[in-house]
Amino acid sequence: MPDEKKVEAGKEPKAELSTDPLFHMEPGMPDELPDESWSTERLARAVTGDRNMLARSNAVSYLANRQEPEAVEAMVQALKDDEHIVKSNAMVRLAARGKGVVDRMIAALEDADDGIRAGSAWVLGEIKDGKAVEGLKKAAEDESLLVRAQAKASLMAMGVLKQKEPENK
Numbered sequence: 001m002p003d004e005k006k007v008e009a010g011k012e013p014k015a016e017l018s019t020d021p022l023f024h025m026e027p028g029m030p031d032e033l034p035d036e037s038w039s040t041e042r043l044a045r046a047v048t049g050d051r052n053m054l055a056r057s058n059a060v061s062y063l064a065n066r067q068e069p070e071a072v073e074a075m076v077q078a079l080k081d082d083e084h085i086v087k088s089n090a091m092v093r094l095a096a097r098g099k100g101v102v103d104r105m106i107a108a109l110e111d112a113d114d115g116i117r118a119g120s121a122w123v124l125g126e127i128k129d130g131k132a133v134e135g136l137k138k139a140a141e142d143e144s145l146l147v148r149a150q151a152k153a154s155l156m157a158m159g160v161l162k163q164k165e166p167e168n169k
Contacts, residue, residue, distance in 0.1 A: 079116045
């Protein structure tokens with residue numbers, strides 16, 4: 001087979017780490033996992049600065065129960081995390097806050113980071129508040145394919161944008 005690599009006799013092939021972000025996993029457990037005793041400030045620092053994705057994701061979970069504006073901001077910043085589990089946890093936790101985060105999510109549609117814009121569009125589609133329609137329409141024209149797709153999906157979920165009918169051939 002042309003793609004097989006030849007291995008010298010008596011030598012083990014070198015393990016190669018995938019460069020695909022879907023397969024990137026940070027090995028090992030963190031030295032310390034966030035818990036409810038941590039302050040909001042400490043949890044926010046873990047979300048944005050801890051090297052371990054499990055620690056970042058757990059910090060998001062604990063922040064979801066906090067009412068301080070810093071908790072929401074840290075979860076918004078988690079929308080740009082490289083690890084899908086952290087990002088999706090933040091999206092679900094923000095959406096669960098409902099109408100209380102709509103204005104912040106609308107503002108986040110203008111963020112410089114496309115992960116934050118796309119995640120915000122998803123959250124707004126879950127909340128389905130009419131205040132978000134104009135921002136989502138603008139996001140549906142975003143330079144980022146991910147943001148455009150998520151904004152359009154959210155507009156469809158809100159009943160604002162109709163799904164195209166399949167063409168009969």
